[in-house]
Every structure is written in C-alpha cells, then in structure tokens.
C-alpha cells in the first residue's frame with residue numbers, strides 16, 4: 001500500500017475571486033498551518049494560500065522539539081504524525097573541535113509520554129499539519145488553495161497611515177494563463193518563509209532591511225542510510241576548521257525496522273556572511289567532513305547517501321541585531337499584517353530550531369487579533385503589541401543562543417567550555433543546563449544566564 005502521506009490533500013473548491021475573510025495566511029508550512037489552525041480554533045474565517053502542492057519536500061534537520069510538540073498536541077494531530085515513521089529522541093549529544101562530547105539526557109517523563117522531541121521528515125510532518133489546517137479552516141467556513149503563489153501584497157494609505165489590505169495570486173503561478181485572483185482581510189499573515197512577499201512589503205514600507213547575512217545561516221541536508229537505533233540521541237557537532245561557527249548534525253529519522261540500516265538526516269550549517277567570505281560550498285564541505293573528519297569517516301564507511309536527497313535553504317535567525325532600526329530581531333508587523341516563523345526571522349541561532357518559534361509566533365499573533373474591534377483593519381497599535389510581546393517571550397532565549405553561536409566560533413573557548421560541561425560536577429551540570437536552554441525554546445527568562453553568570457560558571 002502506498003504511504004498515505006503521499007496522497008494529495010483535498011483543499012476543497014476554489015473560493016470566489018474577490019472574497020473577504022477575517023484572516024489571510026500566505027504560506028502553509030508550520031508557521032502558516034499553525035496560524036491557520038490557531039485562527040480557526042478561535043472562530044475566525046481563514047483563507048490559507050500555499051504556493052506548493054502537498055506533499056512537498058522542505059530542507060530541514062527534521063528535529064521537532066518538545067515545546068513544538070505541545071502545539072502539535074493542541075492542533076489535535078500528534079497521533080497522526082506519530083503514525084508515520086519517526087524517531088523518538090532521548091538525548092542530545094554536542095561535541096567541540098577537540099572531540100570532547102557532552103550528552104544531555106532529556107527528561108524521562110517526557111520521553112515516556114513521547115513529548116521529549118522527535119525527528120520526522122518534514123515531508124510527513126508538514127503534510128499532516130497542512131491537512132489538519134485545511135480541515136479546521138474549511139470546517140469553520142474558510143477556504144484553502146494549494147498551487148497558489150501569492151505574487152502581490154496590496155497596501156493603501158501613505159506614510160504612517162499605510163495598511164496592508166490583501167493579496168493577489170494565480171492558481172498554477174503567473175505563467176499558467178489562469179485569471180489573477182484577489183482577496184482581502186483585516187489581517188494578512190506572512191508565513192511564506194525567509195523570502196515571504198508579506199515580510200518584503202512590511203520591511204520596505206518602513207525603509208528597513210529584510211535580510212541580514214550576519215544573522216542568516218545557509219544550511220544543507222542529505223539523507224543517509226546508515227547505522228542507527230529506533231530511538232536515541234541526536235548529535236550536533238561544532239567541529240571548527242572551515243566550519244568556523246557552523247555545525248554538522250546527524251539526526252536519525254528512522255530506525256532500521258527490520259532493514260539492515262536506518263536513515264539519518266545529515267547536514268551542515270554556516271552563517272551566510274562566513275560562507276561568502278570563505279567562498280565555501282556547503283555540499284562540498286559536507287562531503288569533506290564525511291570523507292575526512294577523524295570523528296566521522298569510519299561511521300560513514302558503510303553508509304550510503306539517498307540519491308537526490310541533498311537540498312539547501314536559508315535559515316533566518318532570531319538573534320538580536322546590533323542596531324535594530326525598530327523592533328528585534330527586525331520589524332515583522334504593521335497595520336493590516338503580521339509575519340510569523342521564518343518570515344519573521346525567528347530561528348534559534350545556536351540549534352537551528354525554527355518550528356517551535358513558528359508556532360509560538362503564530363499563536364501570539366492570533367491572540368492579538370480581535371475580529372470585532374479590528375474589522376476595519378488590524379491596527380498599528382496591535383502590530384506594535386504583537387512584536388513587543390513576542391520579543392519579551394522569546395528574546396531572552398534568542399539572545400542566549402546568539403551568545404552561544406558566537407562562543408562556538410572561538411575554537412579554544414568552545415573546547416574549554418565543552419571540557420567544563422563534560423565534567424561530572426555541579427558546575428558541569430549548570431553549564432549543561434545552559435546548553436540545553438540554548439537549544440530548547442523554553443521562554444523561562446529566569447533560567448537564562450546573563451553573560452556574567454555564564455563567565456562565572458565557566459571560571460569559578
């Protein structure tokens with residue numbers, strides 16, 4: 001029997017051109033599907049627009065952390081996701097350039113109830129999320145269109161009074177010969193990833209940069225058939241060399257389940273600015289690490305890359321900008337519109353985790369929308385409140401993770417840090433906690449060490 005997640009998703013009849021909704025969502029990845037689900041669950045009529053047709057590939061490490069799984073539970077599709085082949089995570093392994101490894105076990109109760117974290121191909125994960133979003137949206141009187149790249153974002157007003165009012169696009173894309181369709185709503189949500197047309201308009205309208213190569217990571221992944229168990233650790237290696245502040249990961253996605261070998265997601269990421277400076281190509285760098293690095297070359301001897309599985313993508317990080325023109329990490333909302341997930345540049349700079357921040361931002365934005373009060377348009381005050389509250393919640397962890405990202409660039413400091421973290425004493429435990437915080441998306445501000453606390457932890 002064919003995999004059920006390879007079947008087309010019924011997104012329902014094409015809605016009428018010119019329709020008005022409470023909320024338009026541009027993009028159906030985790031951020032957009034999440035926003036559409038939170039909005040529908042709050043009773044809003046949603047139009048969900050996605051340029052691809054599901055199932056579709058997405059370049060990712062495929063790791064879904066415990067906090068993200070809480071959202072999946074709220075959407076009511078965790079069981080369905082787990083009914084597809086996936087890998088339950090029990091530990092996280094980190095290593096530094098000198099080979100010192102630190103293993104951080106995840107909480108036993110979370111492992112037992114399968115909420116500690118999992119690795120699951122995005123092909124499956126995004127499929128189930130979008131399918132559930134389509135169900136909830138349609139049940140609530142909304143509409144869904146796949147194969148609909150949004151090509152234009154409409155704005156009215158001048159200067160401070162500018163407001164986004166809706167979008168246009170064409171089924172099958174601009175060259176399909178199909179009619180352009182236009183839709184309006186008081187709130188348009190930009191969830192189209194790092195290149196989202198809504199984020200472009202939001203930043204341009206305020207004369208602010210959309211992209212910042214110091215805070216974007218270029219990343220690349222492949223699938224490999226290789227040795228791995230049914231459950232166990234995921235590995236993040238800060239190996240230095242040409243990778244500088246970048247990392248190399250091995251995340252099993254599926255145990256052998258009767259076959260000789262399981263399948264692992266193997267990938268590499270490096271800050272875009274450094275990639276440009278080094279004139280490095282990620283695919284070549286990954287091939288070199290696999291073939292030559294003393295820590296990995298033996299492990300990959302009997303491994304086989306899954307043909308055609310190599311794809312790369314940009315990771316827009318939520319690290320604080322040095323001199324932000326307005327909001328941190330950059331402007332992500334204005335009258336009539338708010339962006340979520342990668343469209344709002346919210347990925348954890350240390351771990352590369354972006355699915356949970358996509359859900360958190362989607363939930364926060366929906367909480368700031370009031371259908372009755374905002375019937376004439378999501379006001380700029382609500383956009384301000386959304387941006388401020390989101391950063392208040394995720395800013396401490398994003399800032400901590402950025403500090404850790406900078407630390408791993410300093411090879412000797414990283415080696416020393418990991419040496420301390422690997423020790424079986426109180427200080428080692430505290431540093432491991434900070435390491436766990438930097439890769440998790442916990443928003444508990446009180447748990448995040450200040451720079452001074454971190455230095456004290458390491459020195460004394």
Ligand SMILES: Cc1cc2nc3c(=O)[nH]c(=O)nc-3n(C[C@H](O)[C@H](O)[C@H](O)COP(=O)(O)OP(=O)(O)OC[C@H]3O[C@@H](n4cnc5c(N)ncnc54)[C@H](O)[C@@H]3O)c2cc1C
Pocket residue numbers: 026027028029030031032049050051052058059060061062063064065148149150151191192193194195196197219220221267312313314315340341342343347352353354355356358
């Ligand atoms: C190599 C790599 C490894 C990563 N590893 C991890 C990891 O292990 N764990 C983790 O949590 N995160 C990881 N991330 C980050 C994670 O992939 C993103 O943060 C996450 O996908 C963000 O979700 P999103 O919905 O905001 O954007 P996306 O997943 O990019 O979804 C955007 C959607 O919008 C659609 N779209 C784009 N333009 C338009 C348009 N004009 N009109 C209509 N639709 C449009 C796209 O087709 C897409 O479906 C990784 C990223 C990369 C590149």
